[in-house]
Amino acid sequence: MAISFTPLGSGSKGNSILVSNERHKFLIDCGFSYKGITEKLALVDVKPEEIEAVIITHEHTDHVKCVHTLSKMCNIPIYATQKTLVEIDRSIGPVNGRVVDMRGFNIGGIDVLPFRIPHDAVDPVGYAFADKNSKALYATDLGHMTLEIKALAKDSDLIMIESNYDETMLKNGPYPVFLKRRIASDTGHLSNSSCSKAILEIIESGPKQFILGHLSENNNTITKAREALDNVMKKAGAEEGKDYMACIAVQHTVTATVLSKCY
Numbered sequence: 001m002a003i004s005f006t007p008l009g010s011g012s013k014g015n016s017i018l019v020s021n022e023r024h025k026f027l028i029d030c031g032f033s034y035k036g037i038t039e040k041l042a043l044v045d046v047k048p049e050e051i052e053a054v055i056i057t058h059e060h061t062d063h064v065k066c067v068h069t070l071s072k073m074c075n076i077p078i079y080a081t082q083k084t085l086v087e088i089d090r091s092i093g094p095v096n097g098r099v100v101d102m103r104g105f106n107i108g109g110i111d112v113l114p115f116r117i118p119h120d121a122v123d124p125v126g127y128a129f130a131d132k133n134s135k136a137l138y139a140t141d142l143g144h145m146t147l148e149i150k151a152l153a154k155d156s157d158l159i160m161i162e163s164n165y166d167e168t169m170l171k172n173g174p175y176p177v178f179l180k181r182r183i184a185s186d187t188g189h190l191s192n193s194s195c196s197k198a199i200l201e202i203i204e205s206g207p208k209q210f211i212l213g214h215l216s217e218n219n220n221t222i223t224k225a226r227e228a229l230d231n232v233m234k235k236a237g238a239e240e241g242k243d244y245m246a247c248i249a250v251q252h253t254v255t256a257t258v259l260s261k262c263y
């Protein structure tokens with residue numbers, strides 16, 4: 001069996017992804033209440049005590065909401081960069097923290113490689129995972145795609161990537177100007193069109209499985225994200241099912257498990 005991602009919920013109001021292979025289970029981020037996370041885990045038949053670790057991308061509330069409770073009540077180790085752990089300690093409270101090694105580390109049998117992401121947090125990272133059968137990548141909260149992220153994505157079987165906002169909806173939407181600028185900046189979030197263009201480049205290296213995530217509830221819809229991807233792919237002659245597979249993770253329900261290797 002290969003590494004899989006099960007998005008328990010993904011979007012501007014909370015993010016948590018179950019990462020598993022046949023032997024190990026851990027979470028990327030925990031941006032819901034403890035009750036919310038345990039209910040979502042129960043839907044996929046997982047108990048909180050089965051979670052071996054939570055690895056944190058950055059300290060924004062939609063990624064760390066129940067980090068203190070998971071750490072203290074379930075004694076789950078929390079992996080994050082040193083600066084992010086300090087920020088969590090300051091803003092939420094102490095956790096059973098482990099500083100991630102930026103050169104890579106191992107949880108159970110899965111190799112985990114953190115990488116820098118351009119986002120307005122103290123020390124934000126994404127993660128690449130590898131076991132002997134497969135490779136998977138998690139990259140949301142990106143102001144823009146970087147060469148490093150593209151290279152890691154090209155080397156992965158499964159990629160969860162941000163498709164945060166539709167440019168027209170953001171422009172015409174209700175947010176104050178400073179917030180619109182923040183979201184669209186180089187250290188904000190990735191638009192549907194930037195995400196689609198990145199996917200087109202990534203599939204040059206072979207078929208991939210994608211999960212589009214972290215959709216904004218106010219500045220995006222599932223239909224807009226899907227249309228943006230379909231348009232870019234159709235224009236380039238790329239075929240879903242042959243060159244790529246894509247699904248969209250949503251905010252309020254658990255998305256079906258996506259295996260890194262299903263071709």
Ligand SMILES: [Zn+2]
Pocket residue numbers: 058060119121141
């Ligand atoms: Zn963020």
Ligand SMILES: [Zn+2]
Pocket residue numbers: 011012015060062063141214
């Ligand atoms: Zn976020």
